[in-house]
Amino acid sequence: GNSVTQMEGPVTLSEEAFLTINCTYTATGYPSLFWYVQYPGEGLQLLLKATKADDKGSNKGFEATYRKETTSFHLEKGSVQVSDSAVYFCALWRNTGNQFYFGTGTSLTVIP
C-alpha cells in the first residue's frame, strides 16, 4: 500500500542551525511528493512539492529532492529562523482515487 514515514519529533534547534527532517515513502508507481507546514492554530499549507524522480522542490529557503532509488524526500533548510517553528508533514499523492497519504508530522521549535 501507500504510506509515508517521517522522523519522530519534536526537534529543537537554535536560530541559524541547519535543518533536516527525514521522510521516506512506500508507493507503487510514481507518486508525487509534498511537504506541508502547519503553524499553530492553523490548517496545513503547501510548502513545496516534486512530481518526478530527481526533481527538487524549493520554497522559503526549504528544499527537498525526490530520490526514487532511496524512496526518500528529506526536507532541508540551511539556516532556520524562529518563524519556522511549526509542524511539518510529508505527504504523497497517487492519481488513483486522488488521495493524499500523510506522515505523522514533525514538530520543529527554533529558539533564539
Place this chain on the structure above:
Amino acid sequence: DAGITQSPRHKVTETGTPVTLRCHQTENHRYMYWYRQDPGHGLRLIHYSYGVKDTDKGEVSDGYSVSRSKTEDFLLTLESATSSQTSVYFCAISDGGLSSYEQYFGPGTRLTVT
C-alpha cells in the same frame, strides 16, 4: 488563500449526541475531503467527495457520514458522538487535475466529546 471556511471552529458535545460539521468553499473545486488530526497519527482521511452527491470512504470512516448536495458545501456528520471522536477536523479541497491536485486546507474544527 483558498476560500475555505469551516463551522463551527470549536464544539463541545456529549457522548451519544449527533454532530454536524460544515465545510464551505468558494473556489468551485471538484474534490473535497474530511480529515482528522490526532497526536501520533498525523492526518487521516475520513471521507472524500469527487462531485455533487459523489462520495467515498477513507481510512477511518466508521462512525462518520458525509453529504454533498452542492459543489460548495461538504458536511461531516457524527451520528452518535463518542469520546474517541474527540479530534481536530480539517476540510480540504482540490481541483483534482493532473497539474493542480494540490490540496488546500481549512482552518480546522476542534471537537471535544465528553
